[in-house]
Amino acid sequence: MLSDRSGRKDSLVLGDGIKVFDILILNEKDYYEPGDIIEGNVVLQLTKKIAWREFCITLSAEASTAWSFRKSRRREMQFYQGNHEFFTSRVLICKRAVLRPGNYKRRFKFELPRDCVSSYSGEYGHIFYTLRAIIERPIDNEVSLPVKVRGAVDLRATDPMLRHPIENENTEEVGNCCWKDGWMTVKVKLRQGGFAIGETIEAQLEVENYTSKPIVSIEASILEHSSFIGHRAYARMPVWAERDAVKMVLRNEMEVNIEKGSEELVIFPVPLSSIPSPQIACSIIQTRHTITFCARTESGQEVSCELPIAIGTIPIR
Numbered sequence: 001m002l003s004d005r006s007g008r009k010d011s012l013v014l015g016d017g018i019k020v021f022d023i024l025i026l027n028e029k030d031y032y033e034p035g036d037i038i039e040g041n042v043v044l045q046l047t048k049k050i051a052w053r054e055f056c057i058t059l060s061a062e063a064s065t066a067w068s069f070r071k072s073r074r075r076e077m078q079f080y081q082g083n084h085e086f087f088t089s090r091v092l093i094c095k096r097a098v099l100r101p102g103n104y105k106r107r108f109k110f111e112l113p114r115d116c117v118s119s120y121s122g123e124y125g126h127i128f129y130t131l132r133a134i135i136e137r138p139i140d141n142e143v144s145l146p147v148k149v150r151g152a153v154d155l156r157a158t159d160p161m162l163r164h165p166i167e168n169e170n171t172e173e174v175g176n177c178c179w180k181d182g183w184m185t186v187k188v189k190l191r192q193g194g195f196a197i198g199e200t201i202e203a204q205l206e207v208e209n210y211t212s213k214p215i216v217s218i219e220a221s222i223l224e225h226s227s228f229i230g231h232r233a234y235a236r237m238p239v240w241a242e243r244d245a246v247k248m249v250l251r252n253e254m255e256v257n258i259e260k261g262s263e264e265l266v267i268f269p270v271p272l273s274s275i276p277s278p279q280i281a282c283s284i285i286q287t288r289h290t291i292t293f294c295a296r297t298e299s300g301q302e303v304s305c306e307l308p309i310a311i312g313t314i315p316i317r
Helices: none
Strands: 018-025 037-046 050-052 054-070 077-094 097-099 102-111 125-136 141-147 166-175 180-190 194-196 200-211 215-232 240-258 262-271 285-297 302-312
Touching: 018 125, 018 141, 054 102, 054 215, 077 102, 166 200, 166 302, 180 285, 180 302, 200 215, 200 240, 200 285, 215 262, 240 262
Parallel strands: 194 302
Antiparallel strands: 018 037, 037 102, 050 097, 054 077, 054 125, 077 215, 125 141, 166 180, 180 200, 200 262, 215 240, 215 285, 285 302
16 A cells, blocks of 8 residues: 655545555655646555546645634633635546546646745644545545645845845843843844845844953844734624734854954854745735844853844845
């Protein structure tokens, strides 16, 4: 029997007479891009004669959100959910038929839309692309396979201000409430405000250390800020709400030696090759990104500086 591949969304649901029911993709990729062709075969191995009303395969894309919380006064649980279907493409493999025992293979082919968004998985929602083969019988048989997609985000067609340099700085006293150990300043300059996956952010940092300890490391982290929108389940009237979440999607650290009472210019390269997805904008899920640089002394005192950035797939230049 063909083994189930890791990453399969649903387990196989086999009926009487079906030993193998699987989806095999030809030239499988880690992720697909808008306009790509997804093709392959649906494989069947039958141990007895079976009949069906219809045999088809679909490619669908949908966004879903869901969360719950308990109200403090009444202590009742409230549920919120949202759903947005981007598209469903369907290929009819066979109408009514009766097949004898044996091995069968049926070809399928889909083209991804040019405007598809990226696959996404967050704390309160997701965007999934799914291949699903269905045999309609008195008890339907179904097998599904997730497909990862990286949608196109053209930074040239977004905010024109992304083309311009951006900078920010932060100065803080370090120590505790009873004793101050001086102050540190972190100033960050970026050549532009938008970067594509695969590019490298060349950050220019001006670090001032007027504490009693040397600065020994600088950490760069990229945070993904997500907003999930849903309506209250079982409500008589539509009640919409928004839930936010933040997660770190990249972290790099550089060792430095900035002595006390000194200032130093540091060039910090941050490759974006491992970012899972660009910014997303659909009716129920939106994401944005920030980059933070944190200077840390050998005693653990630190000062951070944050800037908003846009992450896409097509570079500005």
